[in-house]
Amino acid sequence: MNPDLLASSLLAAVTAAVQGRDGEAADSLSVGDIALERPRNRDHGDWATSVALKLAKRIGLTPRALAEELATAFGAIEGVASVEVAGPGFLNIRLEAGAAGALAAAIVAMGGAYGGNDALAGQSINLEFVSANPTGPIHLGGTRWAAVGDSLARLLSISGAAVIREYYFNDHGVQIDRFARSLVAAYRGEPTPEDGYGGQYISDIADRVVATRSNLGSLDGAELQEAFRASGVNLMFDDIKKSLSDFGVHFDVYFHENNLHESGAVDRAISRLRELGHIFEEDGAVWLRTTAFGDDKDRVVVKSNGEAAYISGDLAYYLDKRERGFDRCIIMLGADHHGYVQRMMAMCAAFGDTPNENLQILIGQMVNLVQSGKPVRMSKRAGTVVTMEDLVDAVGVDAARYALVRSSSDSNLDIDLDVLQKRSNDNPVFYVQYAHARTHQVARNADAAGVDGSQFAAELLTDETESILLGALAEFPRIVAQAASLREPHRVARFLEELAAAFHRWYDACRVTPVGDDPVQPVHHSRRVLADATGQVLRNGLDLLGVSAPERM
Structure with missing residues (x-):
């Protein structure tokens, strides 16, 4: 019996028990009120619920009294072997072997759909991540967001949301001018400008610009810089997109920041906010009154010299997303952008939206590489920063993505290259992938022995390791829903490691094929x-993380 079916059955029993005492309370109940959990100690049963503690006060009973009443109702549900009241009113539920084991056949029948849910059905979500400046290769922070963002998009999608992956192309501002000046310096054989970008990639881009532009010798000054800016930015961004594609990350929309300023979108956003009464003018500048929405100070939108301030692009971009029909805009930013959150939420509220609902900002912390006990700080291409290519070259795409997504993104992450290069159980991604490959080895051996699963008998899966493995399999849909709701893909990775451990223990304890010439029994088919x-x-689970599931290792 899968947890959704059990929860629905328990809900019906709870509703019937509560109806006579408080009809309003009974009518307001939902599956979420059941709150099924797996007990840490499997001696306590297969599932536990605290529903009695949650409802007792509303209907005038002690939690223990309500729990005892519900225990009788729950015990009458088909597939439930026993129900025990524990502590102040917890209910521990044990399933009959057949009800628990039936989940295995249900998972096989559902295939890739198992784990999905419709919790976010009807929601249109714009997920913006990476968005690295097109002035150099993607560094480790951006690489972390590439892995986490792509996994989050998959989780949101399997939970029913319509998700658009978006990359904000920062092709407007001083960093682009610095990039262009750096390319010109490399072209001329001059030292990198003091505020410019260094690294072999700058020389490589400059050489490629020379190869594609035949008139550079006739240009000078601003014209030469513009030529390198136009061609160099496009070449750099092509490299970024290729790196992301090789990393298994693809975007639906590449949005150009420059378009906001050239299309009049900034003026439209300011006009909208002026209509709402949140724009004022002072000292020749145009301001947004963000202090009315919790910001620590009001923000200049247009400077006194007529130049658009940085926040003007944020205003226009957010409004553009909402006008494109997105219910939720999720933005993933690095730790250095933490100070932007308050003003962005104030901006959201100024437009009449709900912060942390219509706009959600996720902050990711730093990533450090370690090898032989020492930090790795230099890149072959980029000089002083370590890039996506450096990590992938060292450990491969699967290990890189898994390592970046298996820890909470709001904590600093140290990646040990020596561990990720091992083909052993010390390497988390190898451990999980090996478990998957082992399931295929089991299938190949079973095929050779004539064990095809055709005589499945759920009630035969009674070994303790089978109960634990079935319990882990039953948890997957809840883990997926929780990871999507909390925006925490690392929960899937940690679940997979626990599932792999449960499978390996079961593999050591239970045979799928008969010994020697012994006949095939129904238990073999069931296993x-x-x-x-x-x-x-x-x-x-691996697919949700963008990691391959090899059949042989």
């Missing part, structure tokens, strides 16, 4: 289905 179900869930 074959359990192995296949485990492989399916491992595959589904």
Whole structure:
């Protein structure tokens, strides 16, 4: 019995028990009120719920009294073997072997759909991530967001949302001028400007610009810089897109910042805010009254010299997203942007939207590479920063993506290259991928022995390791829904490691194929289905992380 079906059955029993005492309370109940959890100690049963503690006060009973009443109702549900009241009113539920084991066949039947839900159905979400300046290769912070952002998009999608992956192309501002000056200096064989960009990639881009522009010798000054700016930015961005593609990350929209300023979008955003009464003028500048929405100071939108301030682009871009029909705009930023959150939320509220609902900002912390116990700080191409290519060259795409996504993105992350290069259980991605490959080895051996799962009997899966493995498989949909809701893909990675551990223990304890010339028994067929179900869930989870699921290792 899967947890959704069990929760629905429990909800019906709770509703019936509460109806006579408080009809309003009964009518307002939902599956979420059941709050099923897996007990840490499996001796306490297969599932536990605190629903009695949650509802007792509303209907005038003690939690323990309500729990005892519900225990009788729950015990009558088909597939439930026993229900025990624990502590002040917790309910521990144990399923019959057949009800628990039936999940294996259900997972095989659902295939790639297992784990999905419709919690976010009807929501249109714009997810903006990476958005590295087109002035150099993607550094490790951007690489972390590439892995986490792509996994989050997959989680939101499998939870029913319509998701657009968007990359904000920063092609407007002083950093582009500095990039162009750096290219010109490389072209002329001059030292890198004091505020410019260094690294071999600058020389490489400059050489490629020379190869594509035949008239550079006739240009000078501003014209030469503009030529290198126009061609160099495009070449750099082509490199960034290729790096992302090689990393398994693809965007639906590449939005150019420059378009906001050239299309009149900035003026439209200011006009909208002026209509709402939040724009004022002072000292010759145009201001947004963000202090009315929790910001620590009001923000200049247009400077006294007529130049648009940085926040003007944010205003226009947010309004553009909302006008494109997105209910939620999620932006993933690096730790150095933490100070922007308050003003961005004030901006959201100024437009009449709800901060942290219509606009959500996720902050990611730093990533450090370590090898032989020492930090890795230099790049072959980029000089003083370590890039996406450096990490991928060292450990491969799968290990890189998994390592970046398996820890909470709001904490600093140290990646040990020596561990990720190992083909052993010390390497988390190898451990999970090996478990998946082992399920396929089990299937190949079973095929050779004539064990095809055709005589599946759920009630035969009674070994303790089978109960634990089935319990882990049952958790997957809840983990997926929780990871999507909390915007925390690392929960999927940690679940996969626990599932892999449960599978390896089961593999050591239970045979799928008969010994020697012994005949094939129904239990072998049943275990074959359990192995296949485990492989399916491992595959589904790895896919959510953008990591491959090899059949052989």
